[in-house]
């Protein structure tokens with residue numbers, strides 16, 4: 001679905017990463033981990049076409065079930081929600097912006113799916129962080145994206161919402177979507193993933209099965225949160 005070939009990103013003279021080559025297949029979940037500032041969000045923005053690589057290339061497969069090409073769903077740090085619009089109006093706005101054929105009932109069903117049915121007519125501006133993130137998730141999921149890129153989607157979510165998020169990721173994979181997920185919760189998210197990518201030392205330091213990452217020799221100081229999880233042996237059931 002998506003191929004990166006020797007991708008590098010520099011800001012001025014500062015190298016964020018270089019020589020990142022990897023392919024992301026349909027019907028798979030890739031978990032992207034690394035310490036703060038390792039370049040995960042930067043890499044995902046390149047994958048989403050929101051940022052240009054300084055070197056290398058990104059190729060998105062053009063063939064697939066849709067005549068117009070693969071559909072991208074990107075959930076980044078910004079929610080892209082309009083605070084003055086209700087939850088339902090926000091979804092209606094994005095439905096129109098994306099040219100989706102989704103009825104009012106379909107939009108309500110989306111809100112139900114993310115547990116916001118009771119808040120359909122409340123303004124997004126008064127939503128808690130977790131509620132806003134749920135609505136943001138609905139905004140992305142209603143696209144039924146072929147390529148689903150999620151940058152720390154669990155931020156602000158309670159346990160029930162996290163479970164919902166993980167069910168949706170698994171469902172997207174099962175319907176054939178290519179999913180990439182940035183997370184600091186290796187223990188929680190590794191079981192979802194077919195593959196783990198670890199950014200450290202300005203390169204892709206590990207690309208392989210999540211289970212084998214437990215035995216990978218992480219460079220000292222390169223990682224903190226996921227390192228603790230690895231020592232606990234939680235991630236690699």
Ligand SMILES: Nc1ncnc2c1ncn2[C@@H]1O[C@H](COP(=O)(O)OP(=O)(O)OP(=O)(O)O)[C@@H](O)[C@H]1O
Nearest residue numbers: 011014016034035036037038039040041042043199
């Ligand atoms: N526009 C920019 N100009 C200069 N440096 C930038 C810019 N955007 C990001 N960076 C730098 O790139 C590096 C990687 O940032 P990025 O947000 O990709 O890290 P991350 O791995 O997602 O971190 P975190 O886990 O904290 O979210 C950081 O050192 C950051 O300061």
